[in-house]
Amino acid sequence: QVQLKETGPGLVQPTQTLSITCTVSGFSLTSYYMQWVRQTPGKGLEWMGFIRSGGSTEYNSEFKSRLSISRDTSKNQVFLKMNSLKTEDTGVYYCARSKFITTVAPFDYWGQGVMVTVSS
Amino acid sequence: DIQMTQSPASLSASLEEIVTITCQASQNIGNWLAWYQQKPGKSPQLLIYGTTSLADGVPSRFSGSRSGTQYSLKISRLQVEDIGIYYCQQASSTPLTFGSGTKLEIK
Numbered sequence: 001q002v003q004l005k006e007t008g009p010g011l012v013q014p015t016q017t018l019s020i021t022c023t024v025s026g027f028s029l030t031s032y033y034m035q036w037v038r039q040t041p042g043k044g045l046e047w048m049g050f051i052r053s054g055g056s057t058e059y060n061s062e063f064k065s066r067l068s069i070s071r072d073t074s075k076n077q078v079f080l081k082m083n084s085l086k087t088e089d090t091g092v093y094y095c096a097r098s099k100f101i102t103t104v105a106p107f108d109y110w111g112q113g114v115m116v117t118v119s120s
Numbered sequence: 121d122i123q124m125t126q127s128p129a130s131l132s133a134s135l136e137e138i139v140t141i142t143c144q145a146s147q148n149i150g151n152w153l154a155w156y157q158q159k160p161g162k163s164p165q166l167l168i169y170g171t172t173s174l175a176d177g178v179p180s181r182f183s184g185s186r187s188g189t190q191y192s193l194k195i196s197r198l199q200v201e202d203i204g205i206y207y208c209q210q211a212s213s214t215p216l217t218f219g220s221g222t223k224l225e226i227k
Contacts, residue, residue: 045221110164
């Protein structure tokens with residue numbers, strides 16, 4: 001069955017870099033778009049970006065050049081890296097799968113989320 | 121960016137009651153609208169996509185509709201297990217955007 005699981009640090013210091021791994025099973029990363037969504041107290045649910053089945057990426061300009069999404073198909077993993085963290089980046093970070101092979105949304109499977117606190 | 125204005129922010133209804141939640145898109149998004157349910161401590165779950173299509177395993181008491189740029193989620197007979205926060209999402213163009221959520225409680 002399809003499963004997604006995020007792993008990452010619970011606490012990150014301001015100005016540092018956040019790295020989260022999404023490990024998937026039950027499907028191939030080369031067949032689906034993979035998304036990153038976060039949920040913060042200040043802005044609710046925010047789409048961050050995706051990596052297409054072919055490996056290209058698209059990002060929410062809100063995150064400007066801070067964000068990078070990549071993957072390792074051999075390990076069934078998708079990665080999120082975001083630098084220059086601020087306290088406002090505190091929240092739960094989710095990876096999710098797009099339901100259809102050819103469209104960006106909707107998202108039919110989500111990981112459990114990883115809580116990230118940005119604090120010194 | 122396309123803004124999704126969701127209302128009401130919270131809603132308290134009785135069991136078996138009909139509940140309606142709406143989302144107003146700031147521009148034309150066609151039928152590129154999805155609804156998600158998030159239960160406490162859980163990740164969002166897909167309910168409806170393409171404005172009206174039910175996701176797998178979603179009870180038929182849930183339905184979606186559209187009038188112009190206003191989208192609605194209707195629960196025909198509210199059940200205890202329906203409590204949670206509901207979000208709309210537009211997928212017409214990036215950045216994909218979500219509504220601010222409707223918290224649904226049982227009266």
